[in-house]
Amino acid sequence: MPQNQHPREQLATIMQRIYQSGLTTLSGGNLSILDAQGNIWITPAGGDKGQLTAVDMVCVRADGTCEGPHRPSSELPFHRAIYRRRPDLRAIAHAHPPASVAFSLAHQAPDTRILAETALVCGEVGYAPYALTGSQALGEVIAATFTQGHNSVILENHGLITAGETLLEAFRRLEALDFCARVLIRARTLLKAGAPAEIGTPDEACLHLMASLAPALPEYAPEPANGRELALRRQLAAIVRRACARELMNSFMGVASVRLDADSFLITPADQDRQALTAADMVLVRGGQHQAGKWPDRSVRLHQAIYTQHANISSVIIAQPVNVSAFAVTAQPFPTHTIPESYILLREIPRVAFATFYGEPEAVANLISPQTPVLLGENAGMLVTGRNLLQAFDRLEVAEFSARALVDTAVIGQLMPLGAAAIQELQAAFPL
C-alpha cells in the first residue's frame, strides 16, 4: 500500500484486509491515522467493517470538530490519548480477534519472542488494565502503557491495540501479535498440560544476530530479463500470493526463491508486504551478487548455499504457518510416520537450532538430502525444498496440514504412528 495514498484510502484498504483476514467482526475494531496537519482520520462509529470505503472515513480536526458523513469511532478518546503521549506514532489499529481476546480473558499477554520475525515486528507486548470502552479513563490507561515504550498492547477483557509510524506498520503488528496468540494456543494444545515453561524463546543475543543479518551481498546491474526470467518472476509472485491466501504466509513472514540457472536465482525482497508483491519486486541474485537497487530477504545466503550444494533443488521456501510454528516453538518432535502423504512428501524432518538456522547457511544446507527435504528451525520456521516451486509449495502445505492434524490429535487421544513395516512398504513404493 503506497504511503502517498490519502489517509481515507489507506484506512479503507487496511480495514478491508483486517476484516478479510478474520481479525475483526462486522462491527468491531477501528483504525486511525494522524496526518502532518494534526488531523486524526478515523473509521466511523458503527457501520459494516467489511464494506467501508474511503468516503465513510471521518476527519477529526485538532480543535475537535469533525468532518464526514458519520460520527467518529466511539474509541476516539484512546486514539487521541496515544497520539498525545507518543508523538512518534502516526497510526493506530484496534480489534478483538479471538486468539488475542483469549489472552486478554486470561489476563496474559502473548510472548512475541517465540519467533524471531514476530519479536522484530512487535517488540515486547504491553498490558493495559480494564476500563469502560469509549471512556477517557480507558484512553489514559492505554496511553500510559504506550508511554512505557510498547507499540503492541493487550487490553484486559477487551482485545488488542497496536501502533506504528505508518498504518501498514500498525497493521503488521496487529497481525503479528494475534499470530503469536494463535501459535501459543496451538503449542499449548500440543503440550496438553498447558505449561508455558516448555515453550522456548531465543535469547536476546540470538535475536540480535537475526536482526543484524543484512544481506551484505555486493550489488550488480543485470542484463534485461529474458523470457524465462520473466516467467519465473510471475510464478514466484503467484506462489507467494497463493501462500498468503492459504495462510501459509502473511504480510511480514515467508520467503520464497526459485533457481534461474546453475549460478542464479530469484528471491522475494526484504521487509515488503508479501500480499502485495509483484513479479518486478523479485530480486535476482547471480554469482553471489544481488540486483542493484533491490534488497533480497535476509535469508538470501541460506538460499544461495542450498542452490550451490544441491543441483537438483530449484526452489526453497521458508515460512511460519501457525500449526508448524507450534512445533517450532516447542521441543516437540514433528512425526511424519503418520499417513502416507506426510511421509512421502516430508520424509524425516531434522530440527535445527536457532543460531544455526540464521547464522550458519552452509551447515543448514548440509542437512538437506533426498531423505530430509524439509527442516524445522527452532523459533524460526520451516524450510522446504523442491525440484520446482510447486513441489516446494506442496511440501509446505502438506507440512501445515500434517502439523494441524498432529496438534488436534493431542486433544483426541494418543498418536498411533505407522509401523516400521508400513514405512518400508512406502519407501519401496515411492523411492526417492
Ligand SMILES: [Zn+2]
Ligand atoms: Zn474495542
